[in-house]
Amino acid sequence: MSQKLFVSAQEVAEKAGVSRSAVSRTFTSGASVSPKTRQKVLDAADALGYHVNHLARGLMRNESGIVCLIVSEIGTPYRSALLRALTQQLQNSGKVAMLINTDRSDGSADLALRQAIRYRADASIILSGLPDKSITDLCLKNGQRLVLINRDDDREGPLKINLDDADAAARIATAFVRAGCRKLAFANSQAGTPSLMAREHGFVAAAKAMGLDVMVERFGHTGYESGRAVAQQLLTRKERPDAVFCATDLLACGFMDAARHQFSMSVPDQICVAGFDDIEQASWSSYGLTTFAQPVDMTAREAVSWLVSETAESENHTVRLHADLVWRTSIRGG
Amino acid sequence: MSQKLFVSAQEVAEKAGVSRSAVSRTFTSGASVSPKTRQKVLDAADALGYHVNHLARGLMRNESGIVCLIVSEIGTPYRSALLRALTQQLQNSGKVAMLINTDRSDGSADLALRQAIRYRADASIILSGLPDKSITDLCLKNGQRLVLINRDDDREGPLKINLDDADAAARIATAFVRAGCRKLAFANSQAGTPSLMAREHGFVAAAKAMGLDVMVERFGHTGYESGRAVAQQLLTRKERPDAVFCATDLLACGFMDAARHQFSMSVPDQICVAGFDDIEQASWSSYGLTTFAQPVDMTAREAVSWLVSETAESENHTVRLHADLVWRTSIRGG
DNA sequence: GTCGCTTTTGCAAGCGTGTGCAAATGCTGC
DNA sequence: GCAGCATTTGCACACGCTTGCAAAAGCGAC
Numbered sequence: 140m141s142q143k144l145f146v147s148a149q150e151v152a153e154k155a156g157v158s159r160s161a162v163s164r165t166f167t168s169g170a171s172v173s174p175k176t177r178q179k180v181l182d183a184a185d186a187l188g189y190h191v192n193h194l195a196r197g198l199m200r201n202e203s204g205i206v207c208l209i210v211s212e213i214g215t216p217y218r219s220a221l222l223r224a225l226t227q228q229l230q231n232s233g234k235v236a237m238l239i240n241t242d243r244s245d246g247s248a249d250l251a252l253r254q255a256i257r258y259r260a261d262a263s264i265i266l267s268g269l270p271d272k273s274i275t276d277l278c279l280k281n282g283q284r285l286v287l288i289n290r291d292d293d294r295e296g297p298l299k300i301n302l303d304d305a306d307a308a309a310r311i312a313t314a315f316v317r318a319g320c321r322k323l324a325f326a327n328s329q330a331g332t333p334s335l336m337a338r339e340h341g342f343v344a345a346a347k348a349m350g351l352d353v354m355v356e357r358f359g360h361t362g363y364e365s366g367r368a369v370a371q372q373l374l375t376r377k378e379r380p381d382a383v384f385c386a387t388d389l390l391a392c393g394f395m396d397a398a399r400h401q402f403s404m405s406v407p408d409q410i411c412v413a414g415f416d417d418i419e420q421a422s423w424s425s426y427g428l429t430t431f432a433q434p435v436d437m438t439a440r441e442a443v444s445w446l447v448s449e450t451a452e453s454e455n456h457t458v459r460l461h462a463d464l465v466w467r468t469s470i471r472g473g
Numbered sequence: 474m475s476q477k478l479f480v481s482a483q484e485v486a487e488k489a490g491v492s493r494s495a496v497s498r499t500f501t502s503g504a505s506v507s508p509k510t511r512q513k514v515l516d517a518a519d520a521l522g523y524h525v526n527h528l529a530r531g532l533m534r535n536e537s538g539i540v541c542l543i544v545s546e547i548g549t550p551y552r553s554a555l556l557r558a559l560t561q562q563l564q565n566s567g568k569v570a571m572l573i574n575t576d577r578s579d580g581s582a583d584l585a586l587r588q589a590i591r592y593r594a595d596a597s598i599i600l601s602g603l604p605d606k607s608i609t610d611l612c613l614k615n616g617q618r619l620v621l622i623n624r625d626d627d628r629e630g631p632l633k634i635n636l637d638d639a640d641a642a643a644r645i646a647t648a649f650v651r652a653g654c655r656k657l658a659f660a661n662s663q664a665g666t667p668s669l670m671a672r673e674h675g676f677v678a679a680a681k682a683m684g685l686d687v688m689v690e691r692f693g694h695t696g697y698e699s700g701r702a703v704a705q706q707l708l709t710r711k712e713r714p715d716a717v718f719c720a721t722d723l724l725a726c727g728f729m730d731a732a733r734h735q736f737s738m739s740v741p742d743q744i745c746v747a748g749f750d751d752i753e754q755a756s757w758s759s760y761g762l763t764t765f766a767q768p769v770d771m772t773a774r775e776a777v778s779w780l781v782s783e784t785a786e787s788e789n790h791t792v793r794l795h796a797d798l799v800w801r802t803s804i805r806g807g
Numbered sequence: 808g809t810c811g812c813t814t815t816t817g818c819a820a821g822c823g824t825g826t827g828c829a830a831a832t833g834c835t836g837c
Numbered sequence: 838g839c840a841g842c843a844t845t846t847g848c849a850c851a852c853g854c855t856t857g858c859a860a861a862a863g864c865g866a867c
Contacts, residue, residue, distance in 0.1 A: 157816080188614075192591070198532060223576070238556075281479050420754060424731075529823040
């Protein structure tokens with residue numbers, strides 16, 4: 140590394156002919172400093188290229204300004220969209236995002252949270268994976284805040300943001316039946332996360348309430364390829380479904396592609412398809428997928444505003460957001 | 474925030490019955506500490522839930538372990554894939570990623586880099602936007618390292634990672650001609666980044682070398698909708714192109730969708746299409762897009778290995794990577 | 808000029824860590 | 838037991854910053 144170190148407040152103070160406290164106060168909002176010295180400090184700082192050392196500031200204030208985002212499958216459309224919204228909101232609130240990728244092993248969420256603790260992150264937002272109870276307890280005990288997105292879990296302390304998955308599933312079941320469909324199917328992955336399972340159970344329950352059975356098929360992880368695989372399983376059955384609700388838009392895209400190009404089926408004439416997330420591709424004209432829009436901006440806003448709020452400690456807070464149905468062309472009628 | 478502060482090395486030392494230096498040394502690799510005390514410290518630390526304060530450590534060592542990723546359009550397939558690879562590599566090297574979103578205004582890249590300086594980031598990786606010279610100079614002067622990905626620029630000091638865009642463009646021009654196409658077009662956005670323009674110019678030049686003209690059309694920013702718009706401009710011309718090279722896969726997807734669904738054209742029979750990036754959607758069977766694969770993993774590896782290397786300072790380093798042609802079904806023959 | 812009051816300023820004590828240096832400890836061979 | 842050596846340990850200072858506290862400075866009124 141270069142010999143030349145960063146310029147410190149001390150040097151600025153000397154150049155401006157004031158005490159070190161003065162320069163510190165100049166860069167601390169709400170501190171008492173006269174306009175005259177303030178200007179002297181600002182000039183000197185600019186000339187020297189001074190920037191407050193947030194490491195040291197965090198050390199003193201016991202508040203780093205860092206928020207950890209713990210996320211897997213970053214390359215996925217929905218995840219990256221959420222990531223975008225979160226970083227945007229965090230920056231608006233003067234926080235900075237530390238990104239931790241948990242794609243690797245299974246204990247990686249714990250490792251990630253430990254990293255968050257090391258950097259004294261003010262908070263962590265978990266978009267994936269369920270950390271060990273001992274770790275989250277440690278976070279909470281040390282005044283860190285925790286947000287769990289779509290990760291239903293029974294811990295006390297963290298903010299949990301969820302969707303009305305079951306309601307949405309019921310709505311889509313109704314839509315299928317109105318379109319004249321009677322042979323319903325549900326396409327899922329084997330990930331088994333709470334939100335995916337809530338959609339599945341909600342759909343099956345709603346169908347049962349209308350006197351219909353549901354063929355459920357699960358495969359692999361939650362991606363395009365799994366959608367194709369599930370299509371192969373469902374569409375080679377003796378009795379083909381005439382409507383399928385996919386737990387995710389990616390699954391739905393894979394399913395539609397297989398149905399059309401591999402089984403030469405027409406969507407929505409021969410089979411109706413619905414998804415969940417409203418990723419960008421759902422609106423592409425090759426798909427025109429009817430789906431539920433994840434309120435990513437709202438989610439990000441809720442998460443961040445809770446993180447930066449003064450109060451809101453330790454009460455068991457859960458936010459349930461509504462997913463709007465976006466009607467396109469993959470279901471008949473409408 | 475909670476009254477209970479984080480546990481410090483001091484408390485661990487007291488509980489273990491050793492000096493504070495001992496616990497510090499226990500958590501510093503390569504420090505001299507006997508196995509016996511080391512174990513005592515480890516036990517005490519575990520019992521108390523101690524974690525080294527990286528803020529303080531960074532302050533002392535003048536090396537924070539933080540690397541800033543400065544990126545816009547995080548939700549885009551290519552960007553998020555690169556992000557995934559970079560965070561992966563950084564974590565492998567014991568670094569941690571600070572994510573900075575520059576979607577907002579134009580000066581946001583500068584603001585972002587300034588944030589990086591405040592946290593004494595060891596390095597910054599810029600995936601988008603060109604920061605002001607004064608800021609990058611400041612980074613470099615203070616021993617920060619800088620990596621520019623696909624952002625050709627004439628500064629000295631940073632590592633620049635680029636692709637052989639022009640070569641790729643020439644290859645695809647040849648492929649078009651071999652497929653019997655003579656009326657070539659290039660679809661671009663108005664972003665005007667170096668790599669996009671290199672593809673355009675390379676394509677036009679290669680075509681000219683073969684005695685062919687190219688219809689060039691640019692629209693908006695680099696996304697699906699712009700692809701559709703460009704299609705509308707190109708396909709309503711008196712003389713329609715029979716082959717179009719899109720500067721980006723997203724543009725290509727938009728173009729193909731418009732060509733097929735809006736103009737009822739068949740790809741590749743009536744028009745051949747090629748893209749660039751090899752995003753996941755390019756392989757989806759609705760597109761089957763022939764495209765060039767961005768070597769994201771290689772890019773990430775090059776960037777990170779340079780960042781953590783001891784040497785490699787101040788020499789003007791440029792890495793030019795090769796983009797493999799991925800042949801699918803959007804071009805005839807092959 | 809002096810008094811009372813408000814605002815500004817400087818001092819110094821921390822925050823939690825790494826590390827050079829000297830003292831202490833352990834080990835080996837007589 | 839003791840000299841000679843390698844290893845471990847503790848002390849104390851440094852890193853760059855914030856902030857309580859008291860001294861200093863400004864200001865208006867008498």
